[in-house]
Amino acid sequence: MAPTSETLTAERILAATEEVLRRHGPAKATVVDVARALGVSHGSVYRHFRTKAALREAVTKRWLDRTSQKLAEIAAASGRDPEARLRDWLAALFEAKRHKAGDDPELFATYTVLTDENGAVVGEHIADLTAQLTRIITQGAGSGTFSVPDPAAAARAVFQATGRFHDPCYAREWTLPGVGEEFTAVVDLLVRGLR
Amino acid sequence: MAPTSETLTAERILAATEEVLRRHGPAKATVVDVARALGVSHGSVYRHFRTKAALREAVTKRWLDRTSQKLAEIAAASGRDPEARLRDWLAALFEAKRHKAGDDPELFATYTVLTDENGAVVGEHIADLTAQLTRIITQGAGSGTFSVPDPAAAARAVFQATGRFHDPCYAREWTLPGVGEEFTAVVDLLVRGLR
DNA sequence: CAGCTGACAGATTTCAATATTTGTCAGCTG
DNA sequence: CAGCTGACAAATATTGAAATCTGTCAGCTG
Incomplete structure (x- = not known):
């Protein structure tokens, strides 16, 4: 769970998103949550996925x-x-x-x-x-x-x-x-x- | 549509309920609406159907x-x-x-x-x-x-x-x-x- | 300079106050 | 007196103001 400092990849974002979805459910899972789980700002997530829907x-x-x-x-x-x-x-x-x-x-x-x-x-x-x-x-x-x-x-x-x-x-x-x-x-x- | 003064039967209530559902949709159809369509008080509807769910x-x-x-x-x-x-x-x-x-x-x-x-x-x-x-x-x-x-x-x-x-x-x-x-x-x- | 940050505007969600609805029942009425 | 009314308490829904979230981007950082 500790934010590793490896480079941020689409793969890592997807894994984190799955975890957030599992934890919070589909209604409350936000991209800010995903960014927090990865220890980055939510802007970085948008560099890999154009929208929340795409993610x-x-x-x-x-x-x-x-x-x-x-x-x-x-x-x-x-x-x-x-x-x-x-x-x-x-x-x-x-x-x-x-x-x-x-x-x-x-x-x-x-x-x-x-x-x-x-x-x-x-x-x-x-x-x-x-x-x-x-x-x-x-x-x-x-x-x-x-x-x-x-x-x-x-x-x-x-x-x-x-x-x-x-x-x-x-x-x-x-x-x-x-x-x-x-x-x-x-x-x-x-x-x-x-x- | 005019409230006829015939006796209030389960049949008439059902017909009125269908009409109200058609008009207002399932979310906004209330038993008060049904009673109003029949020209009676909502208490009368409850004489024929124990609950809204039963209706x-x-x-x-x-x-x-x-x-x-x-x-x-x-x-x-x-x-x-x-x-x-x-x-x-x-x-x-x-x-x-x-x-x-x-x-x-x-x-x-x-x-x-x-x-x-x-x-x-x-x-x-x-x-x-x-x-x-x-x-x-x-x-x-x-x-x-x-x-x-x-x-x-x-x-x-x-x-x-x-x-x-x-x-x-x-x-x-x-x-x-x-x-x-x-x-x-x-x-x-x-x-x-x-x- | 590639990649990340964080402040921002607009869209969406939350939450608590307010309003409506459900279901009951004592009493009115024909 | 059978059937209806309408006032009522509790449950549910609506509303709108405040909080949060989405998506962008100018600028920072290693």
Whole structure:
């Protein structure tokens, strides 16, 4: 926490911003707080990020990218059969979200606010995830496991149909008993539809 | 609009409340406003509804029930083949929501607030809709069109998987170009999964 | 001179005083 | 006497003045 005297980088500012957001929440986190945490004046922060909105956007992107990367590993595991990979990938997405929401609800609420105010970044994130899904489904179509005319469209449909298990607006319901079964039921139905 | 001197019934109060909500929005609609619209004192309103929350809840239920009824007609049209009926029903649900959101966004926003504060009523509404879906799917299973072990579970899965096309939290995206295709893609996938 | 500071104007938020609303009930009225 | 009224206390919302924050920039510093 002690202000190190290393050069001020975008990276260090982002880390400090995450910490301030975690501490104060999205409504009370100010760029003055971030500057104070770094032991610099708030003017210095504006040298690296044009506006507070840009800073928040960068933090949001970082957070979403961490999830994307974890899922990319599953999507890339080309040894496994595509159907199992699809199930794993969807389960991993659900689990990741469910844990984030369950383990630290306040932090999750903070990031929900951030994603709400950064539609463009979320859009790119969704495009990224859909592309991963498309890769899995394309391979499934190639190996004959799946029978789909347009893998990209199928990927979008699968992603949208499972929204209830990854979209933050349903986070409240992820702790209800029986969600696991509901998730399985939806995924089973979709996988059957792809075959 | 002129205060008729008929006896004050729950029905008349509900109608007046809808009007006040339409005019003032959910944040500024008071029970004093409702009483004024009816030409009575607000004490009289409390004779029919214990609290303001109960009044709003009743209005919410009324609104949701109107949608349920329209869909029930489609679900009950037992002449048609179950697959077509399922598609019609889902399309009708989507269209109904999309029009409500598109035609009068402010009123739709008002009812979105109301449904957010009345989770229990919404839960019953969803149970009702799911029961309608279950009936269609059960008939499809009987006639051999669908092959599902548990029609009720399948109905829940179909309803949840199509959330993007009826849940108010996605209302913003219902005007985007291409939603129609997305809807069709998801429904096609689900129907294939049911067969 | 590259990078940081801190004073500043305008925008936004906070907070406490003020006003409105909710919900009750004793009593009026037809 | 069934149903309505309106005065009331407590809860909630509004308001506007004061405090804080955002974003800029001229000038300092190493």
